[in-house]
Amino acid sequence: xxxxRLVWVAALLVACNTTDPEVDxxxxxxxxxxxxxxxxxxxxxxxxxDPADLVNQVDPARIATDLTWLTEQPGRTTQKEQAAVAAxxxxxxxxxxxxxxxxxxxxxLGEPYVNLVADIPGxxxxxxxxxxxxxxxxxxxxxxxxxxxxxxxxxVEAARVLAACPGKKxxxxxLFSNKHSVGSTAFVAQLKTEVPPARMAGFLNVDMVGFGxxxxxxxxxxxxxxxxxxxxxxxxxxxxxxxxxxxFVGNHCG
Amino acid sequence: MVEDYTGGDPPTNNPxxxxxxxxxxxxxxxxxxxxxxxxxxxLADLSRKD
Numbered sequence: 001x002x003x004x005r006l007v008w009v010a011a012l013l014v015a016c017n018t019t020d021p022e023v024d025x026x027x028x029x030x031x032x033x034x035x036x037x038x039x040x041x042x043x044x045x046x047x048x049x050d051p052a053d054l055v056n057q058v059d060p061a062r063i064a065t066d067l068t069w070l071t072e073q074p075g076r077t078t079q080k081e082q083a084a085v086a087a088x089x090x091x092x093x094x095x096x097x098x099x100x101x102x103x104x105x106x107x108x109l110g111e112p113y114v115n116l117v118a119d120i121p122g123x124x125x126x127x128x129x130x131x132x133x134x135x136x137x138x139x140x141x142x143x144x145x146x147x148x149x150x151x152x153x154x155x156v157e158a159a160r161v162l163a164a165c166p167g168k169k170x171x172x173x174x175l176f177s178n179k180h181s182v183g184s185t186a187f188v189a190q191l192k193t194e195v196p197p198a199r200m201a202g203f204l205n206v207d208m209v210g211f212g213x214x215x216x217x218x219x220x221x222x223x224x225x226x227x228x229x230x231x232x233x234x235x236x237x238x239x240x241x242x243x244x245x246x247x248f249v250g251n252h253c254g
Numbered sequence: 255m256v257e258d259y260t261g262g263d264p265p266t267n268n269p270x271x272x273x274x275x276x277x278x279x280x281x282x283x284x285x286x287x288x289x290x291x292x293x294x295x296x297l298a299d300l301s302r303k304d
Binding site: 051054055057058060063064067068071120122125130132138139141142143144145146147149150153154155157158161162165166167168169170171201202204206208209210211212213214216218232233235236237239240242243245 | 268270271272273274276277278280281282283284285286287288289290291292293294295296297298299300301302303304
């Protein structure tokens with residue numbers, strides 16, 4: 001039985017999120033979005049864009065560096081700890097040519113938090129989005145290597161690789177504070193004001209993807225109503241041949 | 255393979271999740287790199303669909 005989870009939640013977690021009165025995403029809090037535009041490097045040194053070769057550009061050494069940094073932090077739980085982690089991750093993303101990086105600010109229990117959003121603009125359908133994300137915080141006193149430095153590092157590395165080779169649609173990558181419940185609720189509230197559902201292909205929530213034996217396979221968990229999207233995701237991964245997959249269909253909310 | 259987990263979460267067997275033992279040394283870095291490649295493959299493919 002597979003044990004890791006790459007949980008995708010189509011329709012941007014909307015089906016799973018309920019209104020949280022402790023999350024303030026209205027007014028000035030939502031408007032407090034810092035946009036940092038980075039020019040796409042199309043110069044002579046730009047990497048060759050070959051979609052079929054992208055998986056080979058994933059660099060385990062870079063991933064190890066990210067995992068080490070995340071797990072060596074004194075904590076990724078309190079507001080102050082999460083703010084420090086967010087600043088580091090934002091700096092890492094801003095090193096990547098082709099990404100538009102922003103902070104989405106919200107308040108939770110009276111304290112300010114940020115989700116990080118990194119967009120890779122599409123070539124012909126910029127206002128259509130495929131999305132993925134992971135929460136960067138962890139439980140108090142836990143190094144959170146699997147939960148969820150693993151998901152965070154995977155998303156950051158995917159940003160590095162994918163930014164050099166955009167597709168037709170835009171890719172939006174999100175790093176959530178406060179787990180994939182509070183942080184994602186704030187993200188979805190903002191997103192719903194910006195992107196109609198018809199322009200969202202789906203969302204992959206990457207969670208606890210680093211633990212298992214050598215022959216581990218990847219769990220793809222989806223809700224019943226998003227099975228078609230799940231089928232597309234599974235087909236893409238299976239075609240790449242990088243890891244075996246198992247799909248779980250049920251009521252899970254990432 | 256498709257399995258039904260209606261009524262509950264899919265299985266997870268990391269005994270260290272949420273504890274102070276969820277450390278880097280417990281991770282399977284080869285598997286993690288493969289999952290990262292899977293993420294890249296999925297997003298690259300989906301972003302190229304009409």
